[in-house]
Amino acid sequence: xxxxxxxxxxxxxxxxxxxxxxxxxxxxxxxxxxxxxxxxxxxxxxxxxxxxxxxxxxxxxxxxxxxxxxxxxxxxxxxxxxxxxxxxxxxxxxxxxxxxxxxxxxxxxxxxxxxxxxxxxxxxxxxxxxxxxxxxxxxxxxxxxxxxxxxxxxxxxxxxxxxxxxxxxxxxxxxxxxxxxxxxxxxxxxxxxxxxxxxxxxxxxxxxxxxxxxxxxxxxxxxxxxxxxxxxxxxxxxxxxxxxxxxxxxxxxxxxxxxxxxxxxxxxxxxxxxxxxxxxxxxxxxxxxxxxxxxxxxxxxxxxxxxxxxxxxxxxxxxxxxxxxxxxxxxxxxxxxxxxxxxxxxxxxxxxxxxxxxxxxxxxxxxxxxxxxxxxxxxxxxxxxxxxxxxxxxxxxxxxxxxxxxxxxxxxxxxxxxxxx
Numbered sequence: 001x002x003x004x005x006x007x008x009x010x011x012x013x014x015x016x017x018x019x020x021x022x023x024x025x026x027x028x029x030x031x032x033x034x035x036x037x038x039x040x041x042x043x044x045x046x047x048x049x050x051x052x053x054x055x056x057x058x059x060x061x062x063x064x065x066x067x068x069x070x071x072x073x074x075x076x077x078x079x080x081x082x083x084x085x086x087x088x089x090x091x092x093x094x095x096x097x098x099x100x101x102x103x104x105x106x107x108x109x110x111x112x113x114x115x116x117x118x119x120x121x122x123x124x125x126x127x128x129x130x131x132x133x134x135x136x137x138x139x140x141x142x143x144x145x146x147x148x149x150x151x152x153x154x155x156x157x158x159x160x161x162x163x164x165x166x167x168x169x170x171x172x173x174x175x176x177x178x179x180x181x182x183x184x185x186x187x188x189x190x191x192x193x194x195x196x197x198x199x200x201x202x203x204x205x206x207x208x209x210x211x212x213x214x215x216x217x218x219x220x221x222x223x224x225x226x227x228x229x230x231x232x233x234x235x236x237x238x239x240x241x242x243x244x245x246x247x248x249x250x251x252x253x254x255x256x257x258x259x260x261x262x263x264x265x266x267x268x269x270x271x272x273x274x275x276x277x278x279x280x281x282x283x284x285x286x287x288x289x290x291x292x293x294x295x296x297x298x299x300x301x302x303x304x305x306x307x308x309x310x311x312x313x314x315x316x317x318x319x320x321x322x323x324x325x326x327x328x329x330x331x332x333x334x335x336x337x338x339x340x341x342x343x344x345x346x347x348x349x350x351x352x353x354x355x356x357x358x359x360x361x362x363x364x365x366x367x368x369x370x371x372x373x374x375x376x377x378x379x380x381x382x383x384x385x386x387x388x389x390x391x392x393x394x395x396x397x398x399x400x401x402x403x404x405x406x407x408x409x410x411x412x413x414x415x416x417x418x419x420x421x
Contacts, residue, residue, distance in 0.1 A: 008150050021363075025372055038408040041372045042397045043196075044259065045346065050311045051257035054303055058294035071293040078281040079273075080107025080265075084292035087300040088265060095230060098243060103270045106277050109287040111226055111252035111264035115148045115190055117279040118222050118248070123187035124151040132187030137210055138175045139383040140349075140393070142192045142224060146381030154187070157382030162389075164338065169331070171338040171351060173200050175210065182213040189214055192224035194235055194344025197379045197395040199320075201235060201343040207242040215246050220272050226252040227345045231299070233308035235344040236317050248272055253295055255346065256308060261291030316346050319398035319405060323348050326406045330413035335420050348396040349376070355392040356419055362394065365419065369411045373397075 005013060025041050062068055071081065079085065085105045092098050108114050123134035134149055139157035149155050158180050160173040173195075182189060189210060194201045202210075211221050221244075227234040228241055232255040241249055248268030253261070264287075266276060280286065298304040320342040327350070331337050336353035355362065359375040366373055376393025383390065398405070 011150060011152060012147075021374060021378055025374075028367060028372065035370060037367075037370050037372050038400065038404045038411070039372045040397045040400055040405070040408050041374045041395075042399045043346070044399065045255050045257070046315065046399050048257070048311055048315060050307055054298055054307055055257055055294060058297040061297055062290075062293050067293065071289045076286050076289050078286045079277050080105065080287065081289045081292040081296070084296040087296045088267070091230070091299055091305075092267065096241065096243065100267065101270075104267055104273060106266045106273045106280070107287050107292055108264040108266065108276075108280060109284060110254065110262035111224060111250050112144055112148075113262075113280070113283075113287075114248075114250050114264050114266050114276065115145065115222060115224070117276045117283070118188050118190065118220070119145075119148040119154070120150050121275050121279050122220060123149055123154040131185070133185055134382070135180075135182060135186050135189045136382050137180055137189060137191050138173055139381065140173070140195075140198055140376065140379040141381065142196045143378050143381060145190055148190075155382035156384065157380065159383060159385065159387055166338075169328070169333075169338055170341055172341045172343075173198060175202065175206055177209065180210070180213065182210070182217065182219055184217055186214065186217060186219045188219060189221040190224065191222075192226065193239070194227040196227065196345050197347045197374075197376070198340045198349040199236075199342050199345045199347060200340065201237055201239050204240065204242055207247075208244070211242070211244050211247050215244075218246070220246050220248055220268070222248045222250055222266075224250050226250075227255060229308070230305045231308040232256040232312050233305070234313055234316055234346060236313070236320065237343040239344075243267075245269060253291070256304060256312065258291055258295065261288060261295075263287065263291040263295060316398050317342075319346075319400075319402070320348060322402050322405050323396065323398065323409055326409040327413070330410045332413070332417050332420075335416065337416065346398045348398060349393060350396065351376075351389065351393045352416065353392065356421070358391045359393060360391075362415070362419065365415050366412060369415060371408045371411050371415075373408075373412075 085102050088105050089100045093100050119134045123132050133156045134154050136157035138160035161176045163172045163174055214221050248266050251265040253263040338351045340349040359377055363375045374395040377390050380390045
């Protein structure tokens with residue numbers, strides 16, 4: 001059967017960004033013919049015993065409570081499960097000195113759904129035919145932003161500036177405020193902090209400047225905080241969430257141990273939250289309540305914030321240290337390789353300036369020596385202009401063992417040495 005697709009159907013039935021390359025990775029792992037691969041491509045969080053135990057205990061509490069039937073066996077509000085919303089409001093008000101009410105919170109099936117709602121509620125064509133852009137202030141950024149809009153031409157990203165420390169083989173992306181335009185043609189702004197894939201953390205001043213540019217035009221700014229404090233707190237540099245009238249703070253509990261439950265939280269202006277809630281009502285009625293009920297216990301007790309800071313963050317920060325030290329020891333000092341500053345998230349990002357081959361070709365060469373990474377070109381959604389940098393980067397997962405990460409980086413160094421010749 002070959003049913004005809006609409007324009008939206010064609011758009012949404014295609015694999016975008018890293019999902020497309022993951023298909024090749026899965027096929028490579030399946031058809032390895034006995035070859036053992038060091039898989040440094042995964043975005044799935046590590047199953048840490050302390051984190052799993054927390055969720056087991058919260059589940060046992062739910063199962064033994066009279067609340068269980070109400071949670072699992074009944075429909076609920078599109079906004080979310082009220083006890084969970086109340087816990088979020090109380091936690092953020094006490095932790096950050098805010099004055100939130102329950103009308104400032106929406107619970108969604110994962111944070112990806114928040115950006116889908118936002119991109120299509122605020123971006124795209126207006127009733128009078130004006131194209132409202134979904135602005136990414138700098139790219140590379142989360143590959144999923146490339147597929148959130150039903151109007152692909154609405155997604156528009158800006159090329160960043162590069163802050164390079166050549167002697168240390170390190171660099172960092174910065175928003176280029178000399179180019180960044182947020183105006184009446186902008187529908188919304190989206191960026192991640194800390195950033196998947198680079199580990200970049202925009203400073204508080206940078207976030208506030210972006211929000212200030214958007215405010216005169218009533219443009220909402222969605223800050224993707226899937227790796228931010230207070231949970232999962234995967235920041236390796238000091239940072240505090242930034243709140244404001246036009247800022248929507250977006251949380252995911254995936255990296256805090258609940259990726260299978262698809263639990264996202266949007267915190268922001270009541271008017272914006274109401275628009276997103278209506279979108280969700282039409283799309284899926286409401287998000288699953290089981291995850292919300294156990295998360296309410298983990299957050300309300302303070303246990304999730306503690307485990308995030310004491311277990312989850314140190315685990316991945318250690319992995320980055322192993323990767324960083326191995327690269328410094330194994331990579332030729334006279335070659336133009338640059339590791340992005342490790343400021344957060346669960347990935348490392350490396351740039352090879354003037355790479356003689358493309359990033360996809362480098363990916364294929366690494367497969368020959370048993371190492372799987374992700375080519376970087378998938379992580380530049382919305383960046384329209386040509387930029388050689390887009391074909392010179394790799395994303396490396398920090399979810400493998402110490403030994404696998406170290407050996408993978410040694411093999412990478414050998415391949416790169418040969419390619420530069």
